[in-house]
Amino acid sequence: LLGARSHPHCPGLSKELLPFTCDDKKFGFRSTGLLTNANYSGKSFRFVLFINGRLVESTGAKRAFEAVYSSVLPKNSYPFVYLSLEIDPGNVDVNVHPT
DSSP: OGGGGGOTTSTTTGGGEEEEEEEETTTTEEEEEEEEOTTOOBSSOEEEEEETTEEEOOHHHHHHHHHHHHTTSOTTOBOEEEEEEEEOGGGSOTTSOOO
16 A cells, blocks of 8 residues: 555655545445545556456445545546455455456
């Protein structure tokens, strides 16, 4: 996670990133990640999702983040979101293919 905070191809990104962590024993998951605050505006939406260490694509999750950010970012500006989920393997559909 910390490597993304100082990436040379993302000027201005490091000072706008907010780290987060959430554990929920009841539902059996842990999430960690980085997302930009309302001061950052990229030219395109960057959404990176890992589930149990595997890169995946989730249109539903991406749209949810877009909806939240659309209310706080100016038109035609986009966030950066890195999300890593650790989920009990028994709760993950193994037939969904990683990207």
